[in-house]
Amino acid sequence: MDSILQLEGVTKTFTDVEAVKNVSFSVKRGEIFGFLGPNGAGKTTTIRTIMGIIAPDKGKISFCFDGEAGHRLAVQEDKKKVGYLPEERGIYSTTKVMETILYFADLKGADLQQAEKDAREWLLKLDLADYQDKKIEELSKGMQQKIQFIIAVIHRPQLVIFDELFSGLDPVNQELFKEIIKELRDQGTTVLLSSHRMNLVEELCDRIFLINKGQKVLYGSLDKIKDDFGVKKVWIRYRGEKKIKPSWPEIKDFTQDKNEICFTLPKGVKPGELLSQVLQDLEIEEIAVNKLSLHDIFIATVGDDKR
Numbered sequence: 001m002d003s004i005l006q007l008e009g010v011t012k013t014f015t016d017v018e019a020v021k022n023v024s025f026s027v028k029r030g031e032i033f034g035f036l037g038p039n040g041a042g043k044t045t046t047i048r049t050i051m052g053i054i055a056p057d058k059g060k061i062s063f064c065f066d067g068e069a070g071h072r073l074a075v076q077e078d079k080k081k082v083g084y085l086p087e088e089r090g091i092y093s094t095t096k097v098m099e100t101i102l103y104f105a106d107l108k109g110a111d112l113q114q115a116e117k118d119a120r121e122w123l124l125k126l127d128l129a130d131y132q133d134k135k136i137e138e139l140s141k142g143m144q145q146k147i148q149f150i151i152a153v154i155h156r157p158q159l160v161i162f163d164e165l166f167s168g169l170d171p172v173n174q175e176l177f178k179e180i181i182k183e184l185r186d187q188g189t190t191v192l193l194s195s196h197r198m199n200l201v202e203e204l205c206d207r208i209f210l211i212n213k214g215q216k217v218l219y220g221s222l223d224k225i226k227d228d229f230g231v232k233k234v235w236i237r238y239r240g241e242k243k244i245k246p247s248w249p250e251i252k253d254f255t256q257d258k259n260e261i262c263f264t265l266p267k268g269v270k271p272g273e274l275l276s277q278v279l280q281d282l283e284i285e286e287i288a289v290n291k292l293s294l295h296d297i298f299i300a301t302v303g304d305d306k307r
């Protein structure tokens, strides 16, 4: 898979904050790429440099549309190939919903007849069909966010960047957008998704970049990151209420709740060998051995600093 977007050594310093330090990654054509990090990590700053809203102090950002050679997003024509949902929400406006969507579609050079047809379909899909003639300011925050989503995709961009798409959406709408993002990917759109919602990222993305304090922490395929991390989480439910006192030095983060125990095994410890010793005198009802979730890896990697 070739890259549609490439960042090489991107650095951005504000007066007294090094917001982004030497960040490099590439987004492959047709993938859903997760861009993660705690609050203040540098995600939005990186995205704004990608969108050409702020210039990086150092580094190179290049796009490669339709197999062309990579170049900066300077040309107006190229900007039309990218969609962007910014983190800051609210398009408070007295303009009507459909007019607003078509205004942005026009700015991005979309065919207006096609855009109007697409807009109707999106509004229907997002449960806003009755709102097309309402003023934007009459919509709730979540509804306005849906309109911003439509604006980001109305010109059928090749690459779309969602900065915290899921924030402010209720669980039903989060599920709806999860499906929509998969559909966009299946239709050939590349998606860069910045988010704190680890469970959603885990379900949607094959590859991620985790940034903390402006710098790379983890980058690559989620499966490989989990394998490299190596820690396994073990959960066991057994018959009876025997109190367990683990005497095995390999076991970490041990907790017990009635007849359920949970612990982690560090990288390199083979669960089979240990469990055969641990389980000798327990009558097991259920057992699960899993790689750490992205949420656990996130906490383990950046949590200490945050605390």
Ligand SMILES: Nc1ncnc2c1ncn2[C@@H]1O[C@H](COP(=O)(O)OP(=O)(O)OP(=O)(O)O)[C@@H](O)[C@H]1O
Residues within 6 Å of the ligand: 014, 015, 017, 018, 019, 037, 038, 039, 040, 041, 042, 043, 044, 045, 046, 087
């Ligand atoms: N315009 C600015 N002027 C000064 N400092 C800024 C500016 N924009 C961002 N920063 C600083 O840069 C750092 C990174 O901010 P950024 O908004 O990129 O983080 P983020 O990862 O998007 O955070 P969040 O998840 O909280 O939105 C922060 O320390 C922030 O205070």
